[in-house]
Amino acid sequence: MNVQSPDVTPRDQAAGTALHIRQLKQVYGRGKRRRIALDTLDLNVNQGEWLALLGPNGSGKSTLLNIASGQLQPTSGHCEVLGQPLENLDRGAIGVVFQATALDPRLTVHENLSDLAQLQGLDRNEAHKKIREALSRAGLSERARDRVASLSGGLARRADLARAMLHEPGLLLLDEPTTGLDPMAREACLDHLSEVHQSGNRAIIMSTHLVEEAARAQRVIMLDEGRCVADGSPEALCNEIGARVLRIYEADFEPPSDEGWTRQGRTWTSPVSGPTDPIVEDLLSQGIELSVMKPTLADVFTQKSGRVLDTDEAESP
Amino acid sequence: MTRHSPDIQTCTWIVWRRELVRFLRQPARWIAAIGTSALIWILLGSGFAHSLAPEVGPDDTIPFAAWLLPGMMTLVAVFSAIFSSLSTIEDRQSGWLQAVLVSPVPRFSIALGRSLGGGAVAFVQAGILLAAIPLVGLTPSFIGVLLTLFALAMTSLAMSALGLAFAWRCSSAASFHSVMNLLFMPMWLLSGSVFPIDGASRWLEIVAWCNPLTWCTTAMRSSLTGSPDWGMIGISIAVAVAAIAAATAVVSRR
Numbered sequence: 001m002n003v004q005s006p007d008v009t010p011r012d013q014a015a016g017t018a019l020h021i022r023q024l025k026q027v028y029g030r031g032k033r034r035r036i037a038l039d040t041l042d043l044n045v046n047q048g049e050w051l052a053l054l055g056p057n058g059s060g061k062s063t064l065l066n067i068a069s070g071q072l073q074p075t076s077g078h079c080e081v082l083g084q085p086l087e088n089l090d091r092g093a094i095g096v097v098f099q100a101t102a103l104d105p106r107l108t109v110h111e112n113l114s115d116l117a118q119l120q121g122l123d124r125n126e127a128h129k130k131i132r133e134a135l136s137r138a139g140l141s142e143r144a145r146d147r148v149a150s151l152s153g154g155l156a157r158r159a160d161l162a163r164a165m166l167h168e169p170g171l172l173l174l175d176e177p178t179t180g181l182d183p184m185a186r187e188a189c190l191d192h193l194s195e196v197h198q199s200g201n202r203a204i205i206m207s208t209h210l211v212e213e214a215a216r217a218q219r220v221i222m223l224d225e226g227r228c229v230a231d232g233s234p235e236a237l238c239n240e241i242g243a244r245v246l247r248i249y250e251a252d253f254e255p256p257s258d259e260g261w262t263r264q265g266r267t268w269t270s271p272v273s274g275p276t277d278p279i280v281e282d283l284l285s286q287g288i289e290l291s292v293m294k295p296t297l298a299d300v301f302t303q304k305s306g307r308v309l310d311t312d313e314a315e316s317p
Numbered sequence: 318m319t320r321h322s323p324d325i326q327t328c329t330w331i332v333w334r335r336e337l338v339r340f341l342r343q344p345a346r347w348i349a350a351i352g353t354s355a356l357i358w359i360l361l362g363s364g365f366a367h368s369l370a371p372e373v374g375p376d377d378t379i380p381f382a383a384w385l386l387p388g389m390m391t392l393v394a395v396f397s398a399i400f401s402s403l404s405t406i407e408d409r410q411s412g413w414l415q416a417v418l419v420s421p422v423p424r425f426s427i428a429l430g431r432s433l434g435g436g437a438v439a440f441v442q443a444g445i446l447l448a449a450i451p452l453v454g455l456t457p458s459f460i461g462v463l464l465t466l467f468a469l470a471m472t473s474l475a476m477s478a479l480g481l482a483f484a485w486r487c488s489s490a491a492s493f494h495s496v497m498n499l500l501f502m503p504m505w506l507l508s509g510s511v512f513p514i515d516g517a518s519r520w521l522e523i524v525a526w527c528n529p530l531t532w533c534t535t536a537m538r539s540s541l542t543g544s545p546d547w548g549m550i551g552i553s554i555a556v557a558v559a560a561i562a563a564a565t566a567v568v569s570r571r
Contacts, residue, residue: 069419091421092322102416104335104408106342115331119422121323163416 017083018171018203019045019068024077026063026226037063039226040077045205047170050197052217053207054297056309060226061207062099065173068205069096082170092121095169099179101160105149109140109159112148113166120167127166134162138192154185158192165196172196174206178213190216211297211309220297224305237300242271245295246280248288256282262299264308269299328426329433332417336434339404350397350438354445357389379542382453386446387465387537388510391530394443394473395505399497401435402480406490428481428565435477440470450541457541464540464550471553472533476501478560482567508534529556 026038038060045051053061066072068081070089079086082093103112110131117127135141138158148156157177164172177193178186190213197204206217214220215234222230222237230237248268255261256279260270272280275292283290301309340346408414417427444466450457457465483500487493506512507521508530514522525531536553539546 071415071419091419094419096416096419098412098415100410100412102412104339104411104413106339107335111338115335116416116420118331119323119328119417119420121321121421123321 016047017044018047018049018081019043019205020078020080020083021064022078024064024067024079025075026060026067026072027075036226038067038074038077041226041228043221043228045203047203048201050204050216050218051206052214052220053205053223054209054211054214054220054301054309055207055223056209056307058225059223061209061223062175063226064223065096065175065205065207068171069094069173092167093170095164095167095172097160097164097172097174097177099176101148101156103148103156103160103163106147108145108147109135109151110144113159113163116163117166122167130166131162134166135159137195138162152185153181154188157181157185157189161189161192161196168200168202170202172202172204174204176207176209178208178210186213209309211301214297222297222301222304224301224307229304230300234297237297238295241295241300241303242273243294244272244274244277244292245269245299246272246277246283246290246292248283248290250288253288262302262308264298264302269302271295271299271303322421323423323426325423325426325429328422329430332422332427332430333434333437336401336404336431337437340401340434340438346400350442351445353396354393354442357393357446357449380454383455383542384513384538385511386449386453386455387534387541388508390443390446390469390537391472391508391510391534392505393446394439394469395476395501395530397439397442398435398473398476399480399501401431401438401477402484403490403493404435405431405481405484406487406493424569425565428478428568429561431481432474432478432561432564435480436470436474439473439477440466443469443473455541457543461540461543461545464545465537468533468536468540468550468553471557472530472537475529475533475553475557475560478557478564482560482564485564485567504528504530507531509538510534529559532556 021041021043024038024041024043025036028035028037037058041060041064043064053064055061063072067074067079067086070081070086070091073086081089084090102116103109107115113131113134114124114127117130118124122130131144132141135144138161140155140159140162143151143155143159148159151159161177174193178189181189193204193206194216196202204217206213208214218233220230220232220234220237221228230240232240246269249266250268251266253268255268255270262269270279272292274280277292280290280292298309301307405414447462447465450462480501483496484493487496507525507528509525510530514525514531517525532549532552533556535546536549539549
């Protein structure tokens with residue numbers, strides 16, 4: 001299934017959009033090693049929008065970001081970034097955060113930011129002013145003269161985010177920005193990202209395979225094997241599959257029917273209308289322990305793609 | 318906010334300066350750099366001095382240690398440039414390089430800045446060996462020393478650029494080591510640095526004279542021994558320019 005975004009606009013209206021993609025295809029390898037990373041994808045991201053690309057490893061998230069940042073030439077299709085086709089991409093108008101922190105561990109935070117800001121085309125004096133402001137916002141003013149190697153993963157990530165925004169890009173691309181962070185640092189990073197989003201009219205596109213991260217965005221695009229399987233706000237997507245889901249944490253449970261039931265590890269899940277749903281009452285009468293809860297984006301992914309989203313944090317009772 | 322396209326000079330300067338700062342902040346690297354040169358300097362000054370006297374010109378002979386000095390300078394320059402190239406692979410893995418590649422920096426600046434940075438480190442490290450001149454029995458003129466330094470600068474720059482061109486395509490340090498063993502080591506052995514080319518078999522002589530490092534070493538040796546080979550000095554400039562062009566071409570490929 002290839003779901004089109006509900007707010008897709010024609011090409012001639014693309015000027016006000018941050019990212020405009022039509023029939024984008026990316027193929028790696030040849031012959032038996034041929035693999036389709038992106039399969040005729042259509043996507044429109046508006047200015048000021050915070051979009052999460054959610055999908056398992058190999059679903060095409062990083063490929064999409066690599067194309068949008070000009071690192072990869074697509075096999076076919078059309079891509080416009082901030083109203084410009086890829087051939088005329090204004091690299092100074094985008095900011096990119098990679099899975100690994102793009103700062104030199106042997107240089108200080110200030111040296112890193114100063115070098116990279118000037119490489120983005122900022123005047124030296126203006127760069128220093130911007131760095132002071134950015135470090136203050138990121139709570140790193142005290143660490144400006146420290147080498148990056150001495151920072152914790154969370155602080156280095158904040159510094160990296162500050163680096164990517166020094167030149168005030170209109171589009172911020174983040175490829176799994178919380179990789180390697182502990183849960184607290186991850187939460188702090190997402191809070192910081194939320195502040196960044198609220199502070200300006202820039203579009204943010206963030207790839208992740210974690211549903212709790214994707215749920216922080218305004219809009220979620222679910223990718224599976226290079227195709228868009230769902231598109232909408234986290235709430236709308238969760239509501240789409242039903243008011244509640246029931247979960248049974250028994251590996252040897254045998255579902256009453258094939259329809260609607262999915263299994264991840266030891267957990268069986270099925271959408272239900274609520275705690276009084278006949279299925280729930282029937283299972284309870286059989287003495288089966290179960291929980292009825294709000295669906296998550298992982299449930300949506302499973303319903304839409306027929307596959308389980310392989311998350312780091314397995315759900316538990 | 319004032320944002321403009323970054324100019325080539327600023328970008329080259331920043332990339333070059335970073336290479337030097339990184340070198341200076343890795344004590345193991347500069348201790349090894351000075352240590353290697355000092356070790357060769359001691360060996361030349363005592364162990365091998367006056368062992369042999371191969372001819373360098375039709376009417377002139379010099380001690381083996383004196384003849385060997387430019388070859389040792391080439392060796393140090395080649396390996397120092399190679400080790401600087403390894404930082405390219407490190408940068409790719411750390412993400413710094415990706416951040417630069419998605420910025421509006423001209424690719425030529427990346428190639429030139431990195432080549433100049435690696436070349437400067439190699440130049441200083443190999444240049445230290447010139448302190449061995451009195452020990453090996455050479456008495457070059459001031460101009461001769463300047464020309465030697467110039468040829469050394471071109472050699473260092475060329476090797477650094479060549480190292481960058483190969484390191485850019487290597488995904489790991491291990492794969493770059495194979496390039497080092499299969500390309501750079503034979504290049505040095507066939508450059509007339511340790512064995513005189515003139516006495517070699519015909520095919521080896523042809524191969525050696527096709528080797529750009531031979532031209533650079535000859536330029537240094539001729540300058541140091543008092544009869545500068547202007548043709549070879551000119552060719553060493555061409556080698557450096559060609560290597561930077563090759564590095565730029567590789568870096569510019571997407």
